[in-house]
Amino acid sequence: MSAEQETTAIWPEFMSALEPEASESTVEAAAPADVAVIQPPSDLPALISAWSGVWSGWAGQGRSCDVKLIVENLSLHAATIVCARASDGQGVYSERVLAQIHGNELRGRFTNGASLRFRMRNPEVVELLWREVDGRWIAGVLSHGSAGVRRVIERVPTGEFEHGEEITLEMVTFKPNGLGPFPTLVFNHGSTGVGNDPSLFTSTVTSPTLAKHFNDRGWMVVFPQRRGRGKSGGLYDEGFKPDRSQYSDDPQYALPGFERALRDLACVVEHLLERADVSRDHLLIGGHSRGGFLALASAASHPDLFGGVLNFVGGWVDEHGFASEMINPVIAERGAKFPGPSLWLYAENDPFYSVAHSRKSFDAFEIAGGQGQFHVLETRSGQDGHHILSLTGLWGPVVDGFLERVSKRSSNAPTSN
Template identity: 45%
Template sequence: MKLERYFIESNEADARLEIVAAKPQYPGLNPTIIFNHGSTGRGHNKALYSRTVSPAVVADYFTERGWMALFPQRRGRGKSGGNYGEGLASDGSGYSCNVEIAVAGFERAVEDVDAVVRHLRERSDVDQHQLVIGGVSRGGILSIAYAGMRPNTFRGAINFNGGWLGRGCPNHEVVNPSLFQRGAPAGIPTLWLHGIHDQYYRIEHCRGNFGRFLSAGGRGKFVASPMGHALMFKPALWTITWTA
């Protein structure tokens, strides 16, 4: 596996996005996954904003199978430019439970994924007919929703423990299902991997989100594993699902 770190332009002047690309040791065109990071917990610890997120367990899984994995850092995260503005409360207390603020933060994240997709279209080493999008937590719901908002872009989408607002916000029952429904028009296979002991999203809530997604016309498979929010770091619990 070869790692590349570089920057691309975003929709905002002077706010370039950091990309970590894990490339397989194969010549030619690479099927490629965009893998989106999550939040920073409650959002009040600014020291976490500057951490670049590129989980080795995901990079290894895909590169070993001949895929390239791209880990974009959205504005204000990792070494990306700009301010982190994905639904934070104005008083500095962390993520806002207000529906309008939360959804505006989601829309800002969509703009950054748009920038990454534009970048992919320009790469000569990417198989444009084999693109997948995935992510964890906020990145999981972002991936499912984005695929439906930009149909005919991806062949599949993967969601690890996805949701935009956690159960500490009563409005998570409004925001999360409505955002997941945006993914239904994609008409592509999706895989939802959720831990039954997740501290942010009750498994019943996650099943409900999946049900709303299916009712809206989405396609997918839901898997509940005996794990919490760190399910992504326990490949023994999900690699068997992918290969079954």
């Protein structure tokens, strides 16, 4: 690679959609025993000092690689780093590298010629491109992590059986410090694109970025994985074509798939209401993509339970399908039975739900009596408008305003006996 190419590396457009989740590797990336992080000099710019310390995350399709970046020593233009990588198929590897600082990037090269490039998205999240000499490459994302936040994985019973075994659902909980009870957000994942890659079904989907935003404000956030998704049991079947080649936008398949997902969520809600660390008086429900519309319908099914709904780029089927207008507005109208406030967050350059299509769903929601606010977030050029969860700077102020309104509403509500 020429010096000019090295200076002008191209980052894939999808990078902003990647979240600093836990990896799916059963093998943990391990750094050498002699790792030592040195406090950065006080005269270094804050953008450079922010690199110091240990970053953890993942890389590769299906989050197959566990990755750690340890930035040991920093100067104005360079850094001593240790990068460790591990996966079930390739084992464990680590190496200490002298990296160069270029703007918001760290760039280094292993002794075997593979190149590393880290880009700081914000002081808590960095993106990774790892390129081998033969041209193969993987992308990933890492974070500093949240001090005081506990990540707990649980199993939720459903009372339903397949092949003689009870189906349990995986639920990942991000808890702030303390015993609770905590105000709690139930946040629901979306689909896997067009549904034609079964390898994606078993990846657990959370949003540590969103969880941190709420944890920092004292909220607990739970991420249930519906049937057949993540490590949940059962068959994943939320509206496929008869041959299961991909999702169907035919109402005869898509709508029963929606009902199936709603039943799974009902099991999770019932489970949460029995927990001592959940404040029943301060419950929100939300979700991304399919999860956003699922949250609307779930709130409508429990009109007195949730204080509000957060809908991030919600919809159930891709608007380009022949029957999307018979599905998305119908679900939106159903959500209008929820009497509380809702926040609808969308953005331009969304390959699944354009702003115009989503406004039609919102209009149907309002006409049916729903209470909500529709916001179009301003993404940067080239950003995927469907994947905004990691862009806290975009939605953070709007969500904080919504939380303030919901809190006031809850404090003014009559106290239940």
